[in-house]
Amino acid sequence: MxxxxxxxxxxxxxxxxxxxxxxxxxxxxxxxxxxxxxxxxxxxxxxxxxxxxxxxxxxxxxxxxxxxxxxxxxxxxxxxxxxxxxxxxxxxxxxxxxRPEHEFPKFGVALSLLVVLPPAEAVELLGRRRDALTLETEEIRADVKASVDGGLEWVFVVEEEYRLAVLDAEIRFVTTLVEQLGKPEYVRKWQEMFEGET
CATH class of the missing domain: 1.10.10.10 (Winged helix-like DNA-binding domain superfamily/Winged helix DNA-binding domain)
Known part of the structure; x- marks a missing residue:
């Protein structure tokens, strides 16, 4: 605690x-x-x-x-x-x-409720998120490189390196999730659970 x-x-x-x-x-x-x-x-x-x-x-x-x-x-x-x-x-x-401490990111809330979205819509929205994350990582990498190339010691941008690692992990996670949501067996199960609810 x-x-x-x-x-x-x-x-x-x-x-x-x-x-x-x-x-x-x-x-x-x-x-x-x-x-x-x-x-x-x-x-x-x-x-x-x-x-x-x-x-x-x-x-x-x-x-x-x-x-x-x-x-x-x-x-x-x-x-x-x-x-x-x-x-x-x-x-x-x-x-x-x-000491690691549990945080409550908004994306975690969205993931916990993701099942209510139709699979095709969830896939499309997650694709947009992945694109935004990819753009953000490119910008951060460019900023970090410019800073280090400009003589700033790496330790002064270590928080950005951490942010990049988190973003890269999220991109991999979202990519895998998109693949899983697009599988016919998931779509069929979702339709069975929510038929007529959307």
């Missing part, structure tokens, strides 16, 4: 990791997350980022470390990682890396 966290939003983990490199104000944290394309794995908005910063400060994981003002913007509070925050970052990250 996953440990109960004082701040459980995954965005908080990203904020703690950014502050490990030194004190920052929330705007700069957001800018770095955008530059690093962390939005592919962590949902956030400017508002949610500031809310998480407040929660982390309240939990004692970060603390105010001064202010900065440039001529164009209002004064901004800079935050630094506390020792408790550093401990939380490492504990949380180690937990996520080491």
């Amino acid at each position: 996953a440990k109960r966290r004082k701040v459980s939003n995954p965005l908080a983990l990203a904020v703690l990791a950014q502050l490990l490199m030194g004190p920052l104000h929330p705007y700069e944290i957001g800018r770095r997350l955008t530059l690093q394309d962390k939005g592919r794995n962590i949902k956030y908005t400017r508002g949610s980022l500031y809310m998480v910063v407040e929660q982390l400060a309240k939990a004692g994981f970060i603390s105010e470390d001064g202010t900065v003002r440039d001529t164009q913007r209002p004064e901004r509070t800079i935050y630094a990682l506390t020792e408790d925050g550093k401990a939380e970052l490492y504990d949380w990250l180690r937990d996520l890396v080491a």
Whole structure:
């Protein structure tokens, strides 16, 4: 069972990791997350980022470390990682890396109810999904290659390599499922179960 966290939003983990490199104000944290394309794995908005910063400060994981003002913007509070925050970052990250946790993807819901769709329609829809997945993998591969060719160390795109492995597995799964749904014996059984229901 996953440990109960004082701040459980995954965005908080990203904020703690950014502050490990030194004190920052929330705007700069957001800018770095955008530059690093962390939005592919962590949902956030400017508002949610500031809310998480407040929660982390309240939990004692970060603390105010001064202010900065440039001529164009209002004064901004800079935050630094506390020792408790550093401990939380490492504990949380180690937990996520080491312990598999069941997630509830929407596609899993669709698969659990797939039987209600007529086989031909399910095959057509899954074919569209496979095409979209294939296009997505091509785009990710191109982005990863460009990043690595541009001098970025592979470890900084490892989450994209993981995403590619998951997408490739899903493409193989969908391809096999399409074949199974198209078999005459499945179509016949489906018609027997749902005759007159569609």
